[in-house]
Amino acid sequence: MRRLPAGLRTEKGRGEREKLRKPPFGGKKQRYTGEASAVSFPCLGPLSLFSFHFFRRRPALKKHVQAKPRVAAPCLPCSRRPHKGVFSPALVLFGLAMALSGAAELRAQSQATRLTLAHRLGQTFVVWTEGGGTQAPDSYHVYAWTKPIKTAADLNQAKLLATVPKGSSWNKRLGSRFLLKAGGAPLQANQGFLVLTPKAVGKRYFAVLGVLKGKENRSLDTGSNGNSKGPVIETIAPPKPILQKLSSGGKESWYVHFAPAEGRPGLPDQSNVLGRAFNYRLYFDPGQKGPRPVVFLLHGHSQTFKSTAIPTWTPKNAVLVFPDDDNPPVTHSLWFGYHEKYAFGSPQGLVRDYTERRLLWLLDEVLGDSRLQADPQRVYAFGLSFGAVGALGLGIRHADRFAAVGGLVPAFGVEHADFRFSREIKDLFGSKAQNLKTSQGPKIYDLLNFTAEMSVRKKAGVAPMRFFVGRADITNGWTEKPGFFRSSVQARQAGSFYWDYRTHSTSGAWTPLETSLLGEMTEWRLDRPLPVLSNLSLDNDPGNGSPISGDGIGCIGGYARLFPASVQESSSSLGFELRLRADKRRLDYAKTALARVDLSLRRLSKFKVLPGSIYRLRVRAKGKSAVLEERVATPDSDGLLTFAQVEIARAEVRRYNITKFSPTLPFAHAGGATHLKGTVFLTMHGAKGNPALLMIGSKKVQVQTSFGVWGIGDPIFVWGGLLPSSGKVEVPGAIPDVQALKGAKILVQGMVATKFTNLTSFQIQ
Numbered sequence: 001m002r003r004l005p006a007g008l009r010t011e012k013g014r015g016e017r018e019k020l021r022k023p024p025f026g027g028k029k030q031r032y033t034g035e036a037s038a039v040s041f042p043c044l045g046p047l048s049l050f051s052f053h054f055f056r057r058r059p060a061l062k063k064h065v066q067a068k069p070r071v072a073a074p075c076l077p078c079s080r081r082p083h084k085g086v087f088s089p090a091l092v093l094f095g096l097a098m099a100l101s102g103a104a105e106l107r108a109q110s111q112a113t114r115l116t117l118a119h120r121l122g123q124t125f126v127v128w129t130e131g132g133g134t135q136a137p138d139s140y141h142v143y144a145w146t147k148p149i150k151t152a153a154d155l156n157q158a159k160l161l162a163t164v165p166k167g168s169s170w171n172k173r174l175g176s177r178f179l180l181k182a183g184g185a186p187l188q189a190n191q192g193f194l195v196l197t198p199k200a201v202g203k204r205y206f207a208v209l210g211v212l213k214g215k216e217n218r219s220l221d222t223g224s225n226g227n228s229k230g231p232v233i234e235t236i237a238p239p240k241p242i243l244q245k246l247s248s249g250g251k252e253s254w255y256v257h258f259a260p261a262e263g264r265p266g267l268p269d270q271s272n273v274l275g276r277a278f279n280y281r282l283y284f285d286p287g288q289k290g291p292r293p294v295v296f297l298l299h300g301h302s303q304t305f306k307s308t309a310i311p312t313w314t315p316k317n318a319v320l321v322f323p324d325d326d327n328p329p330v331t332h333s334l335w336f337g338y339h340e341k342y343a344f345g346s347p348q349g350l351v352r353d354y355t356e357r358r359l360l361w362l363l364d365e366v367l368g369d370s371r372l373q374a375d376p377q378r379v380y381a382f383g384l385s386f387g388a389v390g391a392l393g394l395g396i397r398h399a400d401r402f403a404a405v406g407g408l409v410p411a412f413g414v415e416h417a418d419f420r421f422s423r424e425i426k427d428l429f430g431s432k433a434q435n436l437k438t439s440q441g442p443k444i445y446d447l448l449n450f451t452a453e454m455s456v457r458k459k460a461g462v463a464p465m466r467f468f469v470g471r472a473d474i475t476n477g478w479t480e481k482p483g484f485f486r487s488s489v490q491a492r493q494a495g496s497f498y499w500d501y502r503t504h505s506t507s508g509a510w511t512p513l514e515t516s517l518l519g520e521m522t523e524w525r526l527d528r529p530l531p532v533l534s535n536l537s538l539d540n541d542p543g544n545g546s547p548i549s550g551d552g553i554g555c556i557g558g559y560a561r562l563f564p565a566s567v568q569e570s571s572s573s574l575g576f577e578l579r580l581r582a583d584k585r586r587l588d589y590a591k592t593a594l595a596r597v598d599l600s601l602r603r604l605s606k607f608k609v610l611p612g613s614i615y616r617l618r619v620r621a622k623g624k625s626a627v628l629e630e631r632v633a634t635p636d637s638d639g640l641l642t643f644a645q646v647e648i649a650r651a652e653v654r655r656y657n658i659t660k661f662s663p664t665l666p667f668a669h670a671g672g673a674t675h676l677k678g679t680v681f682l683t684m685h686g687a688k689g690n691p692a693l694l695m696i697g698s699k700k701v702q703v704q705t706s707f708g709v710w711g712i713g714d715p716i717f718v719w720g721g722l723l724p725s726s727g728k729v730e731v732p733g734a735i736p737d738v739q740a741l742k743g744a745k746i747l748v749q750g751m752v753a754t755k756f757t758n759l760t761s762f763q764i765q
Helices: 042-049 089-110 152-157 354-367 386-397 422-429 450-456 481-490 511-521
Strands: 113-120 123-129 139-145 159-165 191-196 202-212 228-234 242-247 252-259 276-283 292-298 319-322 374-384 404-408 465-470 495-500 530-534 554-556 560-562 573-580 594-602 614-621 629-633 642-649 654-661 667-672 679-685 691-697 700-705 708-712 716-722 728-734 745-752 760-763
Touching: 113 202, 113 228, 123 202, 139 152, 159 191, 252 354, 276 354, 292 354, 292 386, 319 354, 354 374, 354 386, 374 386, 374 511, 386 404, 386 450, 386 465, 404 511, 450 481, 465 511, 481 495, 481 554, 495 511, 530 560, 530 573, 573 594, 573 642, 614 642, 629 642, 629 679, 642 654, 642 679, 642 728, 667 745, 667 760, 679 691, 679 716, 679 745, 691 708, 691 728, 708 745, 716 728
Parallel strands: 292 319, 292 374, 374 404, 404 465, 465 495
Antiparallel strands: 113 123, 123 191, 139 159, 139 202, 202 228, 242 252, 252 276, 276 319, 495 554, 530 594, 560 573, 573 654, 594 642, 614 629, 614 654, 629 667, 667 679, 679 728, 691 716, 691 745, 700 708, 745 760
């Protein structure tokens, strides 16, 4: 610090200078030395930000040294005679002038100016020019009130809406300045902005104040170039995304959506930060005819909406949607959301599904855009890594909106040992011990336990799934995969799963087939029934979660092909076509000519499955009338109708037709694949809880009794006991490959309580 001119130094010695003096203009006593120091004066109010040079305080010396007297020099710029006091009045006046000048300069450099307000498309746009100079703010406070904001007292009444960092005009994820109006000019580098989605109709006034190192400049200017304006009239309307640019010859559109953070009926909040900007891009070929399927393509961890290339497996006329999961500081939200205090405090409150809400809003936006001609019955979600987790979540929780979902190397949970992002999951959702409740109802770790979710949603069902995973994936893991596969099969969820030795970032044995298999995924429709294939006899064994247990390369549900376009439904019947995969060049070629699979029915609309009713399945070769197999079944306690272990062939496409069947109870039935090496199913129906028995034989008789007519002369006991709650018992039996049995006719009859069933039979083919 510079020294004062000699004429302004005390003439007394150092020891005398060390004593406490009362500073000019009041204030606390300080210990002064004879060198210049910056002292502020409380009485000057705002001017106390500026300093006048008096005497710099020093620590007291143990030994005082007598200073040599000095001659006072004339004080510049005024007196001819020296001033011997503590300060020069002329210098104070000079300092006051400089302080006033400095305060004015600070206000010009550190405050927002040229505030403008606009309301359109259900959102309010607040734009200002940022302060410049060496004292430029590092952020800006945006206030709103229902009255003009003119004074400090008004500010105290106004609501602080948001803190906006400087440089907000730059769209970092897109790499350009924001456009706030389609076709308009981008914001300037020195402009800041905030976009708000009001909760109610009304008028508001706004003020924007600069903030530097935590200190807010509370000066207000209501002039034309000032920082306080209003009113702006706000209305309620659906917010619309804003087009930022076009590319790919006009086929690709780049948008920004300013997410609402204060929900209202019909528009839930999509962020915990007001005006948060989210990018996305759309791709579609106007030359292709509609209606167009919609495919959501979700990027992986540490990627952006620009990372995903145009895939080759999607239909040529599809609308491709590339959303962005931008969620600092973690960088993602697992395509779901985060706790209420995320980025502002420790995990607490509800975990809100902000991101999932935004994706559903975006889907509605795409479906509502008439120029896209999007088909709401053909909506799909596909993702890579965390994007695949997001796709799975949409398929589980919104199976009524997504016809099918799939992806590469997902995680089917967040708690397994070889999942490497546990720390980030805690930052987003809190710890497992907390297990915070979500805005959807269930607790977050329960919701992210996808293995358990398969059984939880057995009755409701999930969207058909198609996922490719790797045994060598140490990023999202492998250990939880076999358990997820088995849970899906047990809950009779629609899905096919493929595994090989790929890592998280490398290809594998199934990679050459991914394009065609994912393309098949887009054949499913929401407005058609969903026959579910499970427990296919050709399924491989994924093992117990160890990378070396089970079949190294394999699939579940992948060796059979269901043709979605063949599904036909009426109020009285349901039909569809199946076949084992028969291309020897492919890894999914069925190794046997025949296999068996469980067939369940989901997504029914016209064809009703009623509790306690009996339904019959008949199987024929496509275009043929001969019945190859006949089965009967009743719905289970969840209302799900399943025909167990129905035969499916490689050499031909077979058609499976289901109708309602109304036999007289008690009732016996023999069906299945009744050829050598086939499986026959003996079924008996009656009132639940009644004692029952089932017999077979080959000699037909007719004996009249008080229980009815008995028809087997050489009965062999097959089953006996109490009928279960479904009122149905089914006994499978393998037919040996013995030529002598060919053509044999087997009789079947049962007894329930005190009444014989009908006599039925089957012939071995």
